[in-house]
């Protein structure tokens with residue numbers, strides 16, 4: 409089984425090069441100003457341009473964005489898809505408005521939180537943020553991976569939240585995920601990516 413991998417929160421060339429060298433499928437740029445991984449459109453532009461044609465696809469993360477915020481980024485940065493933190497209806501509207509692939513991030517605490525229908529291209533299934541969290545994702549928090557067992561996902565999905573090189577194998581086996589997403593687990597401090605951890609994570613995810 410080939411597990412696809414997204415390395416999220418890329419902010420510099422070293423992190424980008426490590427994700428490319430490790431064979432990641434996607435890299436994520438976080439356009440949310442309260443994140444330690446935040447990049448502006450001007451900062452993301454040279455990073456996205458640096459991606460090789462056969463390298464990872466570029467995904468832009470937005471939290472409850474206005475159309476103008478998305479447009480501003482898309483006017484500058486070449487993105488292959490959007491990861492949206494908002495309602496399912498708003499994510500579907502963004503997809504229709506911009507004609508791009510959209511993944512909806514869904515915070516999970518119980519089985520009932522797993523989406524049964526949606527009008528987007530994919531789902532990012534991660535833990536519901538802890539009380540008082542400053543951001544809806546990227547909190548290094550895992551959920552009970554067995555919750556996705558037996559779930560009939562309406563669209564392709566990826567597992568996120570609290571994944572690391574030393575637990576991603578177990579997470580994939582328990583959740584049944586075919587794609588995984590990591591940010592904190594490949595960092596030495598919030599926002600500081602480690603090329604060695606990126607390499608270890610991709611290898612571990614692909615070791616099944």
Ligand SMILES: O=C(O)c1ccccc1NCC(=O)[C@H](O)[C@H](O)COP(=O)(O)O
Pocket residue numbers: 416417438440443444445469471493532534543544545546547548549568569570571589590591592593
């Ligand atoms: O990373 C952030 O700071 C962030 C801020 C706002 C929304 C989403 C954010 N990150 C999302 C991700 O990096 C991943 O989709 C996922 O949540 C992985 O997080 P982690 O637990 O840090 O590996």
